Amino acid sequence: MSPSNWTWFHRLASPPYFYRLAGRLAPWFGWAAALGLAAGLYGGLWLAPADYQQGDGFRIIYIHVPSAYLSMMCYMLVAGASAIGLVWRMKLAHAVAVAAAPLGASFTFLALITGSLWGKPMWGTYWVWDARLTSELILLFLYLGFIALHQAYEDPRSGERAGAVLALVGVVNVPIIHYSVVWWSSLHQGSTVFVGSKSDISASMLIPLLTMIAAFTCYFAACLLKRIQAEILEREQNAGWVREMLEQT
């Protein structure tokens, strides 16, 4: 491949370029998230009919599923960025992984707590040690371990590498979470939304759910971009471009 094909990648990996790009993109994702959340909540909490089995209790789905989805997507991002950081020693990649991990931990926490509040009226218990719940709890510990490892070393570069290795080893947990309801008998219900085939859910319930998933994703993008900006600023505080930028404002 000719070098010119990679110029966009090198530009994206340049801290000043990414810092400015993130600053410009974050507000758009923020507004998209706000609109999507407003529409999704109205559709999910008011317009959608009660479930024939679960009554109005099913409405927890509109925060539970987007949180669970993002808890796994964010982990893939942390692991992917960690791999790039390890292999190509790219500073920005580690910054992305560090910025994303606390958000992933928050979504994992929300998936667990909303699932628990959903489980009590439907299953009769807040918690069971079944495959889906346990593997999601392990995901939370992986995030916390990643964050702790980062801060455990005197030299931040050692912390970055140790965290990245943990993130990569932990990837094995993501397909386990996803397929746990298929591989083992579980109290947790199976998937209701399928890509490319008909979903087991009526449109009046499905549309708000897809809206909420999109809105949560935009919210995640907005928060992540802001966090990456802060990471870059901290790492590059002595760089010339940071001084120039601060003088301009």
Added chain:
Amino acid sequence: MTSLHEFLTMGGYGAYVWPAYIIAAVVMVANAIVPGRRLRRMRAALQRKDAA
């Protein structure tokens, strides 16, 4: 939903649905506020350092 009462009680599931939504709102608002604040503080600190 057909009535405000039904909405507020969530057809008897209010004790589970509303705490779930409130916890999610608290966590998400905190996550939205923290990075912007950290960024502003860092910029201000760097500007002070530059001026000194």
